[in-house]
Amino acid sequence: MKHRIIPAIMSGGAGTRLWPTSTDAQPKQFHALTEARSLFAETVARVSGETDALSFAKPIVLCASRHKSWVEAQLTEIDASPSAIVYEPVARNTAAVAAVAAALSAEIDSDALVLLLPADHFIADREGFHATLARAAPLARERIVTLGIDPTRPETGYGYIKNGAALSDGVFAIDSFREKPKREVAEQYLAEGGYSWNAGIFFFHPRTMLEEFFANADIRDHALAALAAAHRNGREIHLDSEHFARARSMPFDIAVMEHTSKGAVAPCAVGWADVGAWDEIWRLATKDGRGNATHGEVVVLDGSNNLLRGEGVKVCVSGLNDLIVIATPEAVIVVPRDRAQDVKQLRELALKPR
Amino acid sequence: MKHRIIPAIMSGGAGTRLWPTSTDAQPKQFHALTEARSLFAETVARVSGETDALSFAKPIVLCASRHKSWVEAQLTEIDASPSAIVYEPVARNTAAVAAVAAALSAEIDSDALVLLLPADHFIADREGFHATLARAAPLARERIVTLGIDPTRPETGYGYIKNGAALSDGVFAIDSFREKPKREVAEQYLAEGGYSWNAGIFFFHPRTMLEEFFANADIRDHALAALAAAHRNGREIHLDSEHFARARSMPFDIAVMEHTSKGAVAPCAVGWADVGAWDEIWRLATKDGRGNATHGEVVVLDGSNNLLRGEGVKVCVSGLNDLIVIATPEAVIVVPRDRAQDVKQLRELALKPR
Numbered sequence: 008m009k010h011r012i013i014p015a016i017m018s019g020g021a022g023t024r025l026w027p028t029s030t031d032a033q034p035k036q037f038h039a040l041t042e043a044r045s046l047f048a049e050t051v052a053r054v055s056g057e058t059d060a061l062s063f064a065k066p067i068v069l070c071a072s073r074h075k076s077w078v079e080a081q082l083t084e085i086d087a088s089p090s091a092i093v094y095e096p097v098a099r100n101t102a103a104v105a106a107v108a109a110a111l112s113a114e115i116d117s118d119a120l121v122l123l124l125p126a127d128h129f130i131a132d133r134e135g136f137h138a139t140l141a142r143a144a145p146l147a148r149e150r151i152v153t154l155g156i157d158p159t160r161p162e163t164g165y166g167y168i169k170n171g172a173a174l175s176d177g178v179f180a181i182d183s184f185r186e187k188p189k190r191e192v193a194e195q196y197l198a199e200g201g202y203s204w205n206a207g208i209f210f211f212h213p214r215t216m217l218e219e220f221f222a223n224a225d226i227r228d229h230a231l232a233a234l235a236a237a238h239r240n241g242r243e244i245h246l247d248s249e250h251f252a253r254a255r256s257m258p259f260d261i262a263v264m265e266h267t268s269k270g271a272v273a274p275c276a277v278g279w280a281d282v283g284a285w286d287e288i289w290r291l292a293t294k295d296g297r298g299n300a301t302h303g304e305v306v307v308l309d310g311s312n313n314l315l316r317g318e319g320v321k322v323c324v325s326g327l328n329d330l331i332v333i334a335t336p337e338a339v340i341v342v343p344r345d346r347a348q349d350v351k352q353l354r355e356l357a358l359k360p361r
Numbered sequence: 362m363k364h365r366i367i368p369a370i371m372s373g374g375a376g377t378r379l380w381p382t383s384t385d386a387q388p389k390q391f392h393a394l395t396e397a398r399s400l401f402a403e404t405v406a407r408v409s410g411e412t413d414a415l416s417f418a419k420p421i422v423l424c425a426s427r428h429k430s431w432v433e434a435q436l437t438e439i440d441a442s443p444s445a446i447v448y449e450p451v452a453r454n455t456a457a458v459a460a461v462a463a464a465l466s467a468e469i470d471s472d473a474l475v476l477l478l479p480a481d482h483f484i485a486d487r488e489g490f491h492a493t494l495a496r497a498a499p500l501a502r503e504r505i506v507t508l509g510i511d512p513t514r515p516e517t518g519y520g521y522i523k524n525g526a527a528l529s530d531g532v533f534a535i536d537s538f539r540e541k542p543k544r545e546v547a548e549q550y551l552a553e554g555g556y557s558w559n560a561g562i563f564f565f566h567p568r569t570m571l572e573e574f575f576a577n578a579d580i581r582d583h584a585l586a587a588l589a590a591a592h593r594n595g596r597e598i599h600l601d602s603e604h605f606a607r608a609r610s611m612p613f614d615i616a617v618m619e620h621t622s623k624g625a626v627a628p629c630a631v632g633w634a635d636v637g638a639w640d641e642i643w644r645l646a647t648k649d650g651r652g653n654a655t656h657g658e659v660v661v662l663d664g665s666n667n668l669l670r671g672e673g674v675k676v677c678v679s680g681l682n683d684l685i686v687i688a689t690p691e692a693v694i695v696v697p698r699d700r701a702q703d704v705k706q707l708r709e710l711a712l713k714p715r
Contacts, residue, residue, distance in 0.1 A: 027675075306710045308703055321381075321692035323707040326700040327684075336690040338675035346680040349662055353677040356660045 009062040010144040011119040013090075014054035015108035017101060018047055018070040018078065018126035024284040024347070026354040027338035028318060036127040037077040040282055041291045047078070047126040048085045053133055054122060055087065060141035064119060065090040067111055069104050070126075072096050072245065089242060090115055096248035099230075101207070102262035103254035106220060106230040107246065109213035120147050121216070123209040123259075129291055131278025142177045143210055143273040150271040151211040151219060152178065153264065155203025157276040161193035164283070166205040166260070168272050181270040184260065203274045205260065206281070215269060222266035229254035285331045285340075286347035289314035314344065363416040364498040365473040366564075367444075368408035369462035371455060372401055372424040372432065372480035378638040378701070380708040381692035382672060390481040391431040394636055395645045401432070401480040402439045407487055408476060409441065414495035418473060419444040421465055423458050424480075426450050426599065443596060444469055450602035453584075455561070456616035457608035460574060460584040461600065463567035474501050475570070477563040477613075483645055485632025493629040496531050497564055504625040505565040505573060506532065507618065509557025511630040515547035518637070520559040520614070522626050535624040538614065557628045559614065560635070569623060576620035583608035639685045639694075640701035643668035668698065 022035025029035035036047040044052070055063050065088060070078050072094040082089065091111055095104065105123055112121045122140065130136050143152045155168050166187055171180030184205065188196065196202040209216075220227035229250055236247035264270050280287055292300035292314065299307055303317035308325035313332065315322050320334040329344045338357060342349055376389025383389035390401040398406070409417050419442060424432050426448040436443065445465055449458065459477055466475045476494065484490050497506045509522050520541055525534030538559065542550065550556040563570075574581040583604055590601035618624050634641055646654035646668065653661055657671035662679035667686065669676050674688040683698045692711060696703055 304711070306707055308707060308710070317693070320688075320690065321711045322695075323692060323704075323711050324695045325703040325707060326697050327695060330681075330695070332693065332695050334674075334688065334693040336674065338677060339671070339686065339688040339693050340677045341681060341684070341686050341695055342679045343681065349679040350677075353660055353662060353679060356662070357658070357675045357677050 009057065009060060010141070011062050011064060011116065012054070012122050012140070012144075013064045013112045013115060013119045014066040015105075015112060015121050015123045016047075016050055016054070016066050016068050016126050017104055017108070017123065018068060018074065019095065019098060019101075019104065020125065020127045022127065023354055024351045025282075025288075026350055027335045027340060028316065028333055032073075033077060034074070035282065037074070037081060040288050041129045041280075044085065045081055046129065046282060048081050050124065050126045050128065051082070051087045052085060053130060053136065054124070058137045058141070060144070061137055064116060067091045067093065067108055067115075069093040069095065069108060071098060091242050091244050093244045093246060095251065096246055097252050098256070099251060099254045100256040101259040102223065102226045102257045103230040103251065105209070105259045105263070106217065106227040107234050109211075109216045110231050110234055111244070113213040117213075120144060121211055121213050123211075125207055127282055128206065128208075129278075129280040129282050132276075135275060135277040139177075139273050139275040139277065140210065142175075143271075146175055146178050146271055147210040148212050149215065150174075150269045151209055151216055151264065151267060152271045152273050153181075154206050154208040154210070155272040155274040156206045156279045157274055158197055158202060158204055161190060161197050162204065163187055163190055163193050165281075167193075167196055167202045168205050170201045170203070170272060170274065174271055178271050178273045181264075181272050184265055203272055204279075206279055207260065209259065210273075216263070219263050219267040219269055223255070223257060223262040226254045226257060226262055284347040285314055285333065285342075285350060286344045289331070289344060312344070363411065363414060364495070365416050365418060365470065366408070366476050366494070366498075367418045367466045367469060367473045368420040369459075369466060369475055369477045370401075370404055370408070370420050370422050370480050371458055371462070371477065372422060372428065373449065373452060373455075373458065374479060374481040376481065377708055378705045379636075379642075380704055381689045381694060382670065382687060386427075387431060388428070389636065391428070391435060394642050395483045395634075398439065399435055400483065400636060402435050404478065404480045404482065405436070405441045406439060407484060407490065408478070412491045412495070414498070415491055418470060421445045421447065421462055421469075423447040423449065423462060425452060445596050445598050447598045447600060449605065450600055451606050452610070453605060453608045454610040455613040456577065456580045456611045457584040457605065459563070459613045459617075460571065460581040461588050463565075463570045464585050464588055465598070467567040471567075474498060475565055475567050477565075479561055481636055482560065482562075483632075483634040483636050486630075489629060489631040493531075493627050493631065494564065496529075497625075497627040500529055500532050500625055501564040502566050503569065504528075504623045505563055505570055505618065505621060506625045506627050507535075508560050508562040508564070509626040509628040510560045510633045511628055512547075512551055512556060512558055515544060515551050516558065517541055517544055517547050519635075521547075521550055521556045522559050524555045524557070524626060524628065528625055532625050532627045535618075535626050538619055557626055558633075560633055561614070563613065564627075570617070573617050573621040573623055577609070577611060577616040580608050580611060580616055638701040639668055639687060639696075639704060640698045643685070643698060666698070
């Protein structure tokens with residue numbers, strides 16, 4: 008018997024480090040950054056169809072009200088038909104959204120498992136991803152299983168999860184969550200083994216998950232009140248803004264995972280990336296013989312290992328290496344690949360009213 | 362008695378190495394590149410008014426027909442009123458244009474001298490420039506005096522003029538014209554002394570100049586036929602396109618200066634620059650404490666000695682030195698300062714139909 012899974016796709020990211028492509032009006036998940044289709048479209052495609060062990064139901068999509076037209080257009084483009092699209096009138100981080108997703112999922116099919124995942128990740132190995140879900144599914148009926156990514160480098164930008172006792176083949180209890188570590192600590196985790204990156208992908212039965220909100224029950228209750236009072240129009244669900252605004256803004260990790268005793272982690276190595284900054288886009292991109300990754304109308308006279316992206320703008324470079332050039336008709340950023348993190352601050356300075 | 366001078370301003374440059382700012386529709390002379398006003402406007406201003414020795418008459422402006430609106434708008438902006446604006450229906454290089462300028466000048470004031478100069482040069486020392494003209498004026502009644510620029514570096518991108526015998530204080534006969542030299546040869550010229558850059562600025566009486574067209578009289582004759590058959594409308598003179606098209610396309614230097622025995626050179630050091638490429642714009646620009654020259658909306662997190670120009674586009678850079686970034690809503694170029702010459706080829710590749 009296959010595990011029935013309702014994917015709940017959270018499409019609320021901002022992507023400020025991917026400016027000027029990613030903007031408030033069209034954030035990163037609605038752009039084609041790593042593949043031919045947008046991150047959102049790839050995510051929807053990744054959790055659809057059937058495998059030997061899994062049967063994906065129509066997804067629930069959760070997004071900001073102002074991104075309605077992007078969601079609709081991109082769903083149409085890939086011919087996907089969600090069972091519900093939940094519009095968030097204000098941003099309230101992932102805890103409140105997760106509660107809505109769980110309650111709505113139980114309403115659609117009370118026996119199905121929920122796979123809660125962000126719309127802006129990249130996963131190279133889709134089969135490995137599905138195999139991890141199949142392995143974790145039995146435990147996901149009782150526990151909240153988080154996918155743990157096998158660390159491939161001493162990354163200081165992610166939280167880590169330390170494995171506890173083995174619960175089943177390849178699934179572990181959670182010993183502890185570890186905040187973004189310093190470099191030396193990250194290196195130690197890597198050397199020691201038994202640590203995963205916390206990717207923010209959760210797999211659970213909705214009843215369990217909603218019960219485990221006990222430490223921050225008010226967030227769940229306001230979120231569910233917003234769902235109960237929502238304006239529904241076919242598959243469209245517009246959350247009630249007064250109720251939803253009352254839900255405290257908190258990540259699901261903090262609100263639930265750090266309190267529950269029912270957490271579990273399923274470590275996996277599936278070519279995951281959170282597509283956070285431009286240097287990562289370069290790492291993930293297909294490159295030419297000189298290591299240049301290009302998008303749009305680009306002319307390279309010479310130079311190597313550059314990320315060059317023109318969106319309706321011709322990008323012309325010569326004699327440069329290891330550079331990031333992103334050009335839109337509104338703004339251009341030029342930074343060395345190892346300074347990709349500076350984009351967030353450049354964006355703030357550029358958009359600051361004068 | 363003051364020397365009466367009719368400036369004849371040739372505004373026909375293309376500025377392909379200053380793409381994407383300089384375009385066919387709005388070439389470099391109509392852009393503010395080195396000062397607050399455009400090169401064209403600065404040139405008009407440079408040859409107006411009176412000095413102790415000189416009296417500038419209203420100029421003659423010569424430009425491509427398709428740049429009519431730029432010329433008119435920028436003349437209005439600086440409140441300048443030329444005696445004639447000559448529109449060239451096709452581009453025929455400077456010999457034909459010079460002949461038209463000379464004939465038209467004689468028609469306006471047969472006794473005045475003509476100062477023929479390109480609209481796209483920069484001259485830092487206006488008083489020195491006027492002093493050079495005052496010194497050269499007596500000889501300019503008999504000869505075609507070319508302004509020679511004292512070389513400040515072993516430039517291989519310009520032609521050189523070797524001084525002949527002194528004709529008067531600071532004016533020499535021309536020993537010979539020298540093509541753009543190789544680096545070692547340019548260094549030798551600099552060490553030896555007595556060489557000037559050929560800036561393409563000519564000072565003469567129109568009758569003399571038109572006579573000295575003897576080696577290429579057909580160019581002059583077709584040009585003057587185009588003027589005779591021109592459509593005139595107030596100060597506007599639209600050259601006859603059939604006649605003008607018949608004039609062979611040749612630079613004035615080649616058509617006249619290399620044949621005449623009446624050439625002379627007036628060397629000067631007036632902070633001249635031909636504003637040919639972006640590295641030169643950086644050299645001429647006002648810079649901040651880190652050596653960055655910026656234009657438009659620019660954000661620099663750190664980095665030094667860059668030329669950063671945004672035209673209706675925000676330009677944001679971090680961690681880069683000695684770079685040129687020029688951004689318009691159509692195209693962006695990013696090249697090291699010492700690769701500014703590559704822009705011409707980048708432009709060709711970018712504009713090539715696919």
